[in-house]
Amino acid sequence: MGYRAKIALAGAALVALGASASVTAAMAEEKKPITWWYETAAPENQEALQKLLVEPFNAAHPGESLSIDFRGAELDKQLRIAMLSGSGPDVVYTAGPSYVASMAQAGQLLPLDDYAAKLGWNDRVLPVFLELGKYNGKLYALPKTYETLGLFYNKTLFEKNGWQPPKTIAELETLADAMKAKGLVPFAAGNADWRPSNEHYVSIVLNSIAGPENVYKALNGEIPWTAEPFVKAIDTLNNWWQKGYFGPNYFSLTGEQAFAQVATGQAGMAPTGTWNFQNVPRYFPQNNAVPGFVGFPSAEGVPYPIYALGIGSTFSIANSSQNPDGAAEVIDYVFSDKFYGDMNTVWQGEWNTPLKDLSKVQIGADVLPLYGETMKNLAASVSDGQYGYTTWTFLPPATDTYLVSGMEEVWLGKITTAQFLEKLDATFKEEKAAGKVPAVPKR
Amino acid sequence: MWLYLVPTLAINVVIILIPALLTVALAFFQWDGISAPVFIGLGNFAALWSDGPFWTALQNNLIWTALFLTVPIGMGLLAASLLLVVPRRGSTLFQVVYFLPVIIATAITARVWQGMIYSPVTGVFGYLQKLGLPIVNPLSQTSTALFGVATVDLWHWWGFLCVIFFAALRQVPQEQIEAARIEGASFWQMMRYVLLPGIRPTIMLMMIMTVIWSFLVFDFVYILTQGGPAFSSEVLSTLAYRKAFYDLNVGQAAATALVISLFGLVATFFYIRIQSRESV
Numbered sequence: 001m002g003y004r005a006k007i008a009l010a011g012a013a014l015v016a017l018g019a020s021a022s023v024t025a026a027m028a029e030e031k032k033p034i035t036w037w038y039e040t041a042a043p044e045n046q047e048a049l050q051k052l053l054v055e056p057f058n059a060a061h062p063g064e065s066l067s068i069d070f071r072g073a074e075l076d077k078q079l080r081i082a083m084l085s086g087s088g089p090d091v092v093y094t095a096g097p098s099y100v101a102s103m104a105q106a107g108q109l110l111p112l113d114d115y116a117a118k119l120g121w122n123d124r125v126l127p128v129f130l131e132l133g134k135y136n137g138k139l140y141a142l143p144k145t146y147e148t149l150g151l152f153y154n155k156t157l158f159e160k161n162g163w164q165p166p167k168t169i170a171e172l173e174t175l176a177d178a179m180k181a182k183g184l185v186p187f188a189a190g191n192a193d194w195r196p197s198n199e200h201y202v203s204i205v206l207n208s209i210a211g212p213e214n215v216y217k218a219l220n221g222e223i224p225w226t227a228e229p230f231v232k233a234i235d236t237l238n239n240w241w242q243k244g245y246f247g248p249n250y251f252s253l254t255g256e257q258a259f260a261q262v263a264t265g266q267a268g269m270a271p272t273g274t275w276n277f278q279n280v281p282r283y284f285p286q287n288n289a290v291p292g293f294v295g296f297p298s299a300e301g302v303p304y305p306i307y308a309l310g311i312g313s314t315f316s317i318a319n320s321s322q323n324p325d326g327a328a329e330v331i332d333y334v335f336s337d338k339f340y341g342d343m344n345t346v347w348q349g350e351w352n353t354p355l356k357d358l359s360k361v362q363i364g365a366d367v368l369p370l371y372g373e374t375m376k377n378l379a380a381s382v383s384d385g386q387y388g389y390t391t392w393t394f395l396p397p398a399t400d401t402y403l404v405s406g407m408e409e410v411w412l413g414k415i416t417t418a419q420f421l422e423k424l425d426a427t428f429k430e431e432k433a434a435g436k437v438p439a440v441p442k443r
Numbered sequence: 444m445w446l447y448l449v450p451t452l453a454i455n456v457v458i459i460l461i462p463a464l465l466t467v468a469l470a471f472f473q474w475d476g477i478s479a480p481v482f483i484g485l486g487n488f489a490a491l492w493s494d495g496p497f498w499t500a501l502q503n504n505l506i507w508t509a510l511f512l513t514v515p516i517g518m519g520l521l522a523a524s525l526l527l528v529v530p531r532r533g534s535t536l537f538q539v540v541y542f543l544p545v546i547i548a549t550a551i552t553a554r555v556w557q558g559m560i561y562s563p564v565t566g567v568f569g570y571l572q573k574l575g576l577p578i579v580n581p582l583s584q585t586s587t588a589l590f591g592v593a594t595v596d597l598w599h600w601w602g603f604l605c606v607i608f609f610a611a612l613r614q615v616p617q618e619q620i621e622a623a624r625i626e627g628a629s630f631w632q633m634m635r636y637v638l639l640p641g642i643r644p645t646i647m648l649m650m651i652m653t654v655i656w657s658f659l660v661f662d663f664v665y666i667l668t669q670g671g672p673a674f675s676s677e678v679l680s681t682l683a684y685r686k687a688f689y690d691l692n693v694g695q696a697a698a699t700a701l702v703i704s705l706f707g708l709v710a711t712f713f714y715i716r717i718q719s720r721e722s723v
Contacts, residue, residue, distance in 0.1 A: 077688065080476050102477040102691070192557070192582075195669045249563050251583030251672050257564055398690035405496070408673040412585050436475070436691075 031065035034326040036091035038068050039075045039313070045347055046070055052342045057333050064326045083108045083318065090327040092316040097132055097141065097438035098397050100314055104135040105435065110317040111138040115328040124335055126382055129354040131441035132393075133314065141314040142331060145352045148307040148378055149204050149390065151297070152276060153269040154262050155290040165294045167304050169209065169236070172297045176245050179268040186245040188260075188267035190253025197255055198407045199391045199400065203308050204271055204296050205233040207388030211302040212443070215389050219440045221432055225425040226418070232299075234410065234417045241411045263287045271296060273310070274378075277371050278349040293374050295381075307381050310390035312350070337361050344371075356383065385443065394438055396431035399424060469697035476693045487698035497699070500670075500677040503589055504706075507678065508657035510590075512650055515597055519604030520646075524634060526609050538609065541602035549599065553666035556595045557582070582668050585675035592676055596663045604649060608642060615641035647717055654710040658703050679703045 041049065049068055057066050069089070071078055076095045082088035083103060092109065094100055103109050116122050116139055122130065125142060133141035153165060161182075166172040176186035191197040206215050210229035217223045218230070240246065247267065259276050261267035263283035270276065274293075284291045295305020315334070317327045333339060335353055337360050343351040345364030348371055355361070358379050363372050381387065391400055403424060409415045431437060470487055474480035491497045522541060526534040544552065561580045563569040571578050581591030615638055623637045639646075661680040664670060670677035670685070679699055687696035 084477070098691075099477075102475055106478040108477075191671075192562075195671050249580070249583070252561070252563050252580040398692055401685060401689040405671065405674055408671055412673045414585070414673050 032063060032323045032326055034064055034066045034091065034323055034330055035089040036066065036068050036327075036330065037071045037075055037079060037089045037093060039071065039093070040073045041070055045350075048343065048346045052339065052346070053333070057330060060333075061326070061329060064323075064329065066326075066330055086320040088318050088320065090318055090321040090323055091330055092318050093144070094141065094314050094316065096311055097143075097314060097393060098395075098400075098436065100133065100141040100316060101135050101436065101438050103316070104138075104140045108319055109140045110319050110321065110324055111140060112142070112317065112328070113139045115317075115331075119328065119332045121332070121335065124356060126354040126356050126379065128309065128382060128387065128441045129311070132311065132439055133316075134439045141316045142335070143311040143354055144313045144315055144334070145311070145350055146354050147274045147310045147312060147349075147352065147390075148387075149200060149207075149271065149273050149310075150293055150295050150305070150307070150374075151269050151271050152259070152262055152280075153292045153294070154265060155292040157265050157268065157289065158292070165292060166297045168297050169299045176240070176243075176268070180244065184265075185247035185261065185267040186269065187240070187247065188258040188262045188270040189246050189250055189272070190255055190258035191250060192252055193254040193256075196392065196401075196404045198404045200272060201237055202234075202403055202407055203310075203388075203390045203392075205237045206230065206391070207306045207308040208296045208302060209233040209236055209299040211299075212306055212308075212388035215394075216440065216443050218428075219389065219394055219437065221429075225428060226421045230421055231417055234407075234420065236299075237407070238410050238417060259283070263289050263291070265289065274352070274374065275349045277368070277374075280368060280370075291368075291370060293370060303386060305381070306386060306388045307378055308388035308390045309382065310393045344375075354382075355379070389440070394440060396428065396436035396438070398436075399428040399431055402427050466697045466700055469694055470701050472694050474693040475691040476687070477691070480694070483694070487694045490695055491698055491702075496674045496677055496682060497679075499674050500679045500682045501702070503676065503678050504658055504660075506589065507593060507660060508654055510593055511597075511600075511653050511657050515601035515604050516646070516649065516653070518601045519608050520639075522601075522605040523608035523612055524638065526605075527612055527638075528630075534609075538606055541605045543602070544599045545603045547599070549662045550666060552599050553595060553663050556598075557667055561591065582676075583672065585673055588668050588672060588676040592663050592667050595667065596660070599663075607645065607649065611642040611645040612638055644721060648714070651710050651714040651717075655707045658706040 038049070054066050054068055058064065075093070076099070079088060079092065079094065080099075083092070083106075088108075092103070094103065100109070112121075112133075116130070121142065129143050129146065130139060132143065133139050151165065157163075158165070161178075163175060163178070164171075166175050179186045189197070189201070210233040214223065214227065214229045218225050218227070253261075255272075255276075256279055258267070259270055259272065259279050260283045262270045264287050277293075280291050295307060298304040298306060315331045317324050317331075321327055335355065337355070340351070340353055340355055340358070341362040341364075344361075345367055348367060352375055356379070358376050391403055395403065406415070406420045406424060410417055410420045428437075469480065471482060471484060472480035473483045473486065522537075526537055529537065558565050560566045561568050561582055563572055563580055566580075568578055568580055581587035581594070619637050619641070620633070623633050628636070659680060660678055661684070664676055664678050664681050665684070668676045670681045679702060683696045683699035683703070686692045686699060
């Protein structure tokens with residue numbers, strides 16, 4: 001091809017490009033775009049979002065055009081940079097309340113109080129979670145999904161051995177010793193793929209042994225983390241480790257490998273979160289085992305069960321959004337009974353939106369009944385105030401990351417419980433002074 | 444002539460100089476990556492000074508450097524000199540075999556070792572345990588975690604050095620080798636007096652690069668142990684990463700990064716000095 005021909009071709013390409021750009025611009029004028037950046041999702045889950053959210057939403061709102069952009073595991077970092085430069089999406093999907101506080105502080109988010117009143121969120125969403133999205137008295141975020149910790153167990157194995165799910169710490173320890181005597185690992189647990197799994201167990205003992213009232217006081221700075229109830233909680237957790245309840249391979253197993261051991265009967269129970277419901281159909285049926293899930297046992301003086309609340313991600317609207325009303329309608333759609341039912345039929349554990357009343361929700365018939373039951377029990381318990389606080393949702397970031405490594409140091413005998421709690425308390429105080437502690441709902 | 448330099452200079456300014464200067468500046472600020480940075484002088488360095496994990500990480504980087512200055516370089520030299528003895532066709536095969544781990548993506552190498560070798564459930568170590576050997580996953584012990592990670596990096600790395608050294612050995616003038624052989628030099632004498640002195644610049648360069656790379660090590664540690672258990676395999680880069688992206692403490696992360704650069708800078712200084720001395 002000659003030099004001139006090349007130039008002519010390039011020119012033609014440019015003209016074509018310009019023409020197509022102006023066509024899309026014209027189309028966009030009719031429909032107002034709403035952008036939303038989502039985190040990593042498996043192909044079938046991306047398809048579920050497209051079919052159950054994007055398509056029905058756009059059909060129901062002819063004037064709007066929602067698009068979801070899958071940004072992968074780095075979403076959180078991309079989002080922070082984009083928000084700084086005012087070029088982020090309309091629907092802001094953060095990794096949790098501690099991010100919301102910082103973004104609201106920096107003026108990057110729009111207060112949602114008017115939308116909450118107008119669209120009826122105040123009546124539909126569990127009040128605790130509305131409190132959690134507040135910063136300086138204004139609502140900035142709604143949680144996408146909430147999770148809790150409890151005890152999964154193998155019903156088949158329990159029936160064979162005549163065991164009952166424990167309700168107190170004493171019963172739990174007796175049962176764990178019995179399991180050990182039979183050569184079973186009492187707690188199926190592993191952190192090889194996700195070191196922060198350590199904090200699942202810390203959250204459990206803080207809430208079920210020290211009790212949610214004490215955790216609440218500590219989060220508000222009324223008592224230090226070095227107070228006696230926390231010492232007792234961490235000492236107990238350390239004692240379980242030293243007695244071998246966590247088995248010999250905690251640092252080698254991935255969370256999923258460990259959970260599978262409950263199904264195979266190599267381990268007795270798994271103190272872990274509701275997200276593991278997605279692993280139940282993968283392992284229990286093929287091992288001919290029936291799964292069970294109960295609240296984690298409580299120490300004396302602490303009500304049973306306490307469900308520690310955790311939030312995976314949150315929804316906000318960017319202050320720089322050109323279409324905040326459209327973004328609010330998307331959030332409103334996510335908080336509908338229909339969307340809850342549709343989404344939880346195909347994708348469990350990731351879309352447990354904090355609706356107050358799940359009685360009208362229809363989940364598909366193929367879904368494990370235990371899941372629907374657990375979620376309904378949980379919503380009812382939270383409504384009655386029987387809830388606690390997970391460390392990953394309520395502790396400020398540096399305190400939380402210290403807790404993950406610090407607990408390992410206690411388990412491995414590098415530091416004592418007292419030293420661990422002292423450093424935890426010091427980090428927490430520093431972050432509290434800097435305004436980094438997320439909102440804590442009143443009890 | 445100046446125009447010729449513009450493209451490379453522009454790229455260097457935009458993707459190296461500006462971020463580097465910003466990092467240096469951020470080391471003196473308290474910043475969460477979201478709100479406005481606050482100047483705190485040497486506060487970040489003071490915080491690192493009294494931070495236990497920082498010293499553990501620095502110590503681990505030094506152990507790592509010592510390990511990589513000796514073991515893979517020794518293995519590479521030994522294998523390269525053996526390749527000299529092997530007939531030509533055999534040496535090509537060995538070169539390919541030694542070099543293969545270098546071209547596998549680090550994430551895959553790390554996962555293979557973690558899942559298929561070290562794992563007590565799915566790996567070779569688990570199989571050996573079942574046979575009754577008292578063997579444990581090194582990544583799960585505080586005393587061995589760092590060495591467990593280093594072994595994986597070593598396996599992936601030494602073949603590269605071997606191929607580099609072999610290429611350098613073949614550049615040693617044939618006359619010198621012939622002369623030594625006629626004088627009746629043994630293999631070891633040949634190594635000591637002819638071959639090693641002949642490739643000294645290559646060895647020096649690799650050693651200096653090893654120091655720089657050892658302070659930058661991140662991928663294998665992050666994938667295999669994330670610095671654990673209990674900080675036992677923490678290195679400066681994983682510490683900086685955690686401070687920046689988990690603790691939302693970008694200032695301290697920048698200060699940690701400066702410490703990493705400091706060691707790299709010292710190594711670079713020696714490299715340039717040796718280079719300029721040799722070119723005279």
